Amino acid sequence: MKIYAPTIPVCQLDENNYFVGMTTADLDPLEGNGHYLIPGFCIEADEPKFKAGYIAQWTGDSWQYIEDHRSEVVYSKETGQEIKISEPGELPKTVTTTPCPDYFHHWSEKENKWIMSPEAEAQKQQQIDNERKARINTLLSVAAEKIAAYQDMLDFSDTEEERQEAEKGLLAWRKYRAALLKYQKGLISDMPSKPEE
Incomplete structure (x- = not known):
């Protein structure tokens, strides 16, 4: 058996x-x-x-x-948006595995990569410049407030210690504001650091 x-x-x-x-x-x-x-x-x-x-x-x-590309992340060549693959099979011709660097880029089938047109490059540079200006203006406003506050402390100090503290703060923030203005005009290349308080 x-x-x-x-x-x-x-x-x-x-x-x-x-x-x-x-x-x-x-x-x-x-x-x-x-x-x-x-x-x-x-x-x-x-x-x-x-x-x-x-x-x-x-x-x-x-x-x-x-x-089987179901575990992979791919990107639409049309929009640059991330797409999840839900079915096995070859990747659609409308996607790439290379992420789009930013919305200024578009897909070039001829070059098989993301590229930027000269107009888009100019737009991107303009945006960077605008963001830089806005950031500097915000920091200049903060510096102006600090300088005014330290000037008030100096004008109305009651003790030598208070006066020295106010002078020290006033000098540090005025130097910082001057450095910011130089940075704004392109006279120095590095963004200055805020004074420590």
């Missing part, structure tokens, strides 16, 4: 016949001829070989390997 194993390995598939993993089928206790109870969405077949970037799909008699 032939002895049958109590279980056998079987391949588990999803609804599209893509390989999910391995499980087991139990020997049918009512049949004595080696019949196994194969679970739903399972097949008796050798486990497919692992191939990075691919998923195995059962064709009915063998495994075929389909590109």
